[in-house]
Amino acid sequence: MNNTQAQVLITTDRLHLSLLEAQPDAAFIYELLNSPGWKTFIGDRKVHSVEEAQNYISTRLASSYLKHGFGLYKVALKDGTPLGICGLLKRDHLLNVDIGYAMLPQHEGQGYTYEAAQATLKYAKDTLGFEVVLGITDTENTASQKLLEKLGFRFVKSGFLEDFEGESMVYEIRLT
Numbered sequence: 817m818n819n820t821q822a823q824v825l826i827t828t829d830r831l832h833l834s835l836l837e838a839q840p841d842a843a844f845i846y847e848l849l850n851s852p853g854w855k856t857f858i859g860d861r862k863v864h865s866v867e868e869a870q871n872y873i874s875t876r877l878a879s880s881y882l883k884h885g886f887g888l889y890k891v892a893l894k895d896g897t898p899l900g901i902c903g904l905l906k907r908d909h910l911l912n913v914d915i916g917y918a919m920l921p922q923h924e925g926q927g928y929t930y931e932a933a934q935a936t937l938k939y940a941k942d943t944l945g946f947e948v949v950l951g952i953t954d955t956e957n958t959a960s961q962k963l964l965e966k967l968g969f970r971f972v973k974s975g976f977l978e979d980f981e982g983e984s985m986v987y988e989i990r991l992t
């Protein structure tokens with residue numbers, strides 16, 4: 817894997833999902849983590865520079881690839897334009913993995929998140945062998961709730977969870 821072409825793991829009609837890398841992806845991750853939607857619904861990750869974004873990718877995102885064999889992936893158009901992230905997270909306090917996604921504001925509302933999430937769920941089942949995936953969202957994030965329901969997730973419970981600011985809604989989907 818070189819710095820210009822990350823390893824593509826998932827391909828859809830319009831998108832490539834690939835591993836995030838500190839060098840080429842830091843400016844994009846800096847922009848995403850500081851976007852209004854991210855800060856409102858996911859939280860402030862205290863990434864205030866491109867250098868801090870490089871560190872965030874190396875320590876938080878890439879470490880999941882090594883530890884679990886999966887993580888959050890860069891969602892890009894086939895021409896390489898980064899749109900957002902989508903992938904799977906393993907949290908120590910949850911039995912099952914959960915799906916995570918976020919798009920840059922200028923790429924929201926175009927079906928990219930649905931397309932990436934649908935492909936990620938197929939990858940979770942067919943490649944990683946998961947039978948159940950959770951979806952966790954802020955109680956105020958109605959767009960995310962609608963997306964989870966469109967993907968086939970069903971609401972399980974709401975409450976306060978470790979790693980999340982405020983009250984969350986937990987959904988799940990059975991992939992079997």
